[in-house]
Amino acid sequence: MSVQYDLDLLLVAPYPAALWEKVVPELALKCRVHTIYLGNLPSVSAMSDYVLSLAPQRFAYAGYCLAAYVGLNIHRHEPQRMAGMAFINGAASTDGATRREIRRQRIEKLQLKLERSVYPEKLYLENAARWLLSPRSSPSEDLLSSAIELLSEIPISHSLSHQKALEDRGDYRSEYVRPNFPQITIGGRDDRVCPPVDVEASVAAGTVTFIEACGHLAPLEKPALVAQYLSTWLADIQSNDQTRGIRYG
Known part of the structure; x- marks a missing residue:
């Protein structure tokens, strides 16, 4: 084309x-x-x-x-x-200092999740999707579903690597x-x-x-x-x- x-x-x-x-x-x-x-x-x-x-x-x-x-x-x-x-x-x-502490806690939680599973559980994915989307109004079912499906494709190990890379940037x-x-x-x-x-x-x-x-x-x-x-x-x-x-x- x-x-x-x-x-x-x-x-x-x-x-x-x-x-x-x-x-x-x-x-x-x-x-x-x-x-x-x-x-x-x-x-x-x-x-x-x-x-x-x-x-x-x-x-x-x-x-x-x-x-x-x-x-x-x-x-x-x-x-x-x-x-x-x-x-x-x-x-x-x-x-900043506050964000560094939040990221440290996020890394610890991901490490614990990785000990139990390769991919995040359904409830975590839905909560994460809602947090990432605009809170100004309720997302449509299609948008929420697309966000959850997107996040579900990412192994916990990848998310952990991403957070560590951000921590060290x-x-x-x-x-x-x-x-x-x-x-x-x-x-x-x-x-x-x-x-x-x-x-x-x-x-x-x-x-x-x-x-x-x-x-x-x-x-x-x-x-x-x-x-x-x-x-x-x-x-x-x-x-x-x-x-x-x-x-x-």
Whole structure:
């Protein structure tokens, strides 16, 4: 299928490809789309190496949650390969004291769960899905079901690795400020995992777009808006590359 831009887009997340299911069709009209799942990898550095092993020579990078830090780490070490960077439900800063303690407790709970089972139990999945979705109104049955199904695909061992990687991550705020580099951050106004105040404190001024009545699962909750904002960002990348005389292939 022909695409509008000669460009590869990486959609990277600590969740399986189903996260992007309703976003990809629109983006696939614009460019070549690749979804990458950050599985049972021990650190942001290891995740970065894994993404680069799958990536073409130059690409646009859209990272969800933990994958935002992975993108920033890639940009720190190989900036010439990245045509633009997008965050979705993610930020660039480290945990404060309160958040570190919450994460430590979360890791301990996951370790205990892993001793009993490979995958989370049904009640845990439903509670987690409701926590991740916007609390402003009750989610539809389809949306709640999609969120639960998405979370059910992630083994506890993978979730534990993701939390440990977040616990050990560095502060990447300086990496997100780069002149003439297409950047966008898409956040949920009701995101309880990565709240707007944390996002605004850690990324470049003027690059943040918050979606109303949206929690931590923006690609599931508001796929049309996520696709729209990413499409505009891709157009900015295309324009920037044309200005700089950059060609792919």
